[in-house]
Amino acid sequence: MKSLFFEYLDWDSKQLDLKCGLISFRDVSPNINQYKLADNLIKIIAENKSADLITIKLPGDFPIVLDCLLKNSARFIDTELIYKFDHASGVNNEHTVNFFDSFDPKLFIPLADEMIFSRFYMDKKIPRDKARKLWADSIRNHCMGRADRLAVVYLQGQPVGMATINFGDNNVINLHIVGILKQFQGRGLGCSLIARITKEYSSNYEIFVETQSLNRSAQRLYQRAGFFLDSMRYILHVWA
Numbered sequence: 001m002k003s004l005f006f007e008y009l010d011w012d013s014k015q016l017d018l019k020c021g022l023i024s025f026r027d028v029s030p031n032i033n034q035y036k037l038a039d040n041l042i043k044i045i046a047e048n049k050s051a052d053l054i055t056i057k058l059p060g061d062f063p064i065v066l067d068c069l070l071k072n073s074a075r076f077i078d079t080e081l082i083y084k085f086d087h088a089s090g091v092n093n094e095h096t097v098n099f100f101d102s103f104d105p106k107l108f109i110p111l112a113d114e115m116i117f118s119r120f121y122m123d124k125k126i127p128r129d130k131a132r133k134l135w136a137d138s139i140r141n142h143c144m145g146r147a148d149r150l151a152v153v154y155l156q157g158q159p160v161g162m163a164t165i166n167f168g169d170n171n172v173i174n175l176h177i178v179g180i181l182k183q184f185q186g187r188g189l190g191c192s193l194i195a196r197i198t199k200e201y202s203s204n205y206e207i208f209v210e211t212q213s214l215n216r217s218a219q220r221l222y223q224r225a226g227f228f229l230d231s232m233r234y235i236l237h238v239w240a
Contacts, residue, residue, distance in 0.1 A: 003028045004037075006044050008051070015096070015134040016126060021051035030061040038068035042147040045072075045238055052240050055119065061230035071143050076092040077119045077235040078212045083222045085198050085232035095189055097196035098180055103150050105143035108162050109180040117212040136229040142177055153180070153193040159235040160184040163193055165201075173201055175209040 005024045012020040022051065023044055028037070045054060058066060070076060112135035115121060120131035144151065147164035154160065161180035168174055175197070180189045201207060209227065211218040 003032075004040055004044060006048055006054075006113060009055075012134070015137060016053070016120075016130050018052040019050060021048055021054045023054060023056045025057070025059055028059060028062075032139060034062050034064035035068070037062060038065045038072075041065065041069060042072050049240060054238040056236040056238065058236060060232040060234060062075045066234050066236075067227050069238075072154070074236040074238045075123070076235055077122050078117070079213060080233045080235050081152060081213060081219065082153055082231045083211070083212050083219075083227035084211050085202055085226055086228045087226045088198065088202070089195070089224060089226040092103075093182070093192045093195045095192040095198065096155070097193055098152055099200070100150045100152060102154060103143045103159075103162065107159055108139050108179070108181070109136050109178070110181060111162075114179055114182060117215040119237070122212075123237050125237075125239060139177060151197050153189050153196075155184055155189060157188065161189050161193055163197060165197065167205075171205045173205045173207045175207065178209065191225060194221065198226060231239040 003026055005026065007022055007024070009020040009022050012018075012059070023041065035222065041056065048054065058069070060079070064078075101177050115131075115135045118131070118135065120126050120134055121128065142164045143162075148167045149165040151163045151165060153162070161184065162211065162238045163178040164176045166174045166176060178190070178193070180193075198207060208226075209222060211222065213232075
């Protein structure tokens, strides 16, 4: 089935000391025979038994496939929600936000402790220290050039939060890491950060951001900032 693709994740494998793979989906029609799709997924899993951990990000249009995979040893981790910016909200940009090509990562490494709803933290078979290191290294890499742009929000001249901005095809922007340092949360800084990004880019780009179904505070933030729920994916792990 040409709409399904398997790839090994070299960076994840190195971070977790596991051979990690990913099954991704491209242009899968919502009208496809879900039982046939499930059979093809199970076949791909069987063909790649050398992987210790296979991640499946299954589009939310396929609940029958989800059921089949769960009956075939896949573990449900969480539901990933994809939000799309729709309109400017009434939220004021009360704090200074600046844009950079790179930034000192040491300031934002503690955000790794806030990523508790990610699939790496949510899967109990992944040691917490490895999940934390993975996110710490990801934050470091994004700050040092992996992200196309960084937005940094300030409180009284001090940088206290950031968002990574990646430019995709067809004038699309994806926000990957969005976070406010824990001691500064609850002051409207996240709203200011997102509002400034949408003001800067929404006239020329479609803006997307992902979060998890259990991360209610992030969902409220994006909804307040003018985003709506565009789609969802079931996150599944298959262990060897």
